[in-house]
Amino acid sequence: MSDCLFCKIVAGDVPSDKVYEDEKILVFRDIAPKAEVHLLLIPKEHIESLNELSALEDSVVLHMMQQLPLLAAMAGIGDGYRTIINTGQRGGQVVFHLHIHLMGGGKLPGF
Numbered sequence: 001m002s003d004c005l006f007c008k009i010v011a012g013d014v015p016s017d018k019v020y021e022d023e024k025i026l027v028f029r030d031i032a033p034k035a036e037v038h039l040l041l042i043p044k045e046h047i048e049s050l051n052e053l054s055a056l057e058d059s060v061v062l063h064m065m066q067q068l069p070l071l072a073a074m075a076g077i078g079d080g081y082r083t084i085i086n087t088g089q090r091g092g093q094v095v096f097h098l099h100i101h102l103m104g105g106g107k108l109p110g111f
């Protein structure tokens with residue numbers, strides 16, 4: 001999608017602090033971190049949000065989930081981390097390209 005910020009990051013048209021990439025996903029540091037470590041995992045293909053998922057995306061979503069523990073370990077937070085997916089404006093989603101926030105470091109506050 002041409003006006004999607006995260007698609008532009010995937011395409012390399014907007015710079016990012018990339019920490020991991022494979023054929024299905026890209027992982028980069030959040031520009032405004034809310035924890036010592038704050039990464040964003042995104043599918044390379046444009047999926048607007050959890051609400052737009054279909055069976056077609058099964059493999060990429062499973063891949064994202066399976067990479068989380070590895071990425072957390074790589075970022076030094078393998079012993080404890082938080083994952084968040086905001087969905088829709090009322091759920092706090094600002095960028096409408098599916099992403100998982102991966103956060104940790106120090107002691108995260110409770111909800």
Ligand code: AMP
Binds near residue numbers: 095
């Ligand atoms: P959400 O509110 O779940 O849509 O989260 C969007 C996240 O993207 C926020 O935590 C922003 O700080 C982050 N963000 C926005 N623009 C960029 C960017 N250019 N590079 C990295 N992270 C970004």
